[in-house]
Amino acid sequence: MIKIREEAKKLNPIDDLQFRKMAEHGEFCTEITRAFLEDPKLTLTEWTSQYVVTKTTAARSFLPQAT
Numbered sequence: 001m002i003k004i005r006e007e008a009k010k011l012n013p014i015d016d017l018q019f020r021k022m023a024e025h026g027e028f029c030t031e032i033t034r035a036f037l038e039d040p041k042l043t044l045t046e047w048t049s050q051y052v053v054t055k056t057t058a059a060r061s062f063l064p065q066a067t
Helices: 002-010 016-022 026-037
Strands: none
Touching: none
């Protein structure tokens, strides 16, 4: 349990694992979308967090989009 906490402390909101967990919550999705779109009155009615298994040891991961 201590190792998990130590690793979790190294994450920041842009890391895949941390971001996906935060994106499960509507309040987070609404707030970040408001910031991106610069629309303080925006309200989300639906949201879906992506789910892709990636390496957890990489500082950042890049997943190319399928075309």
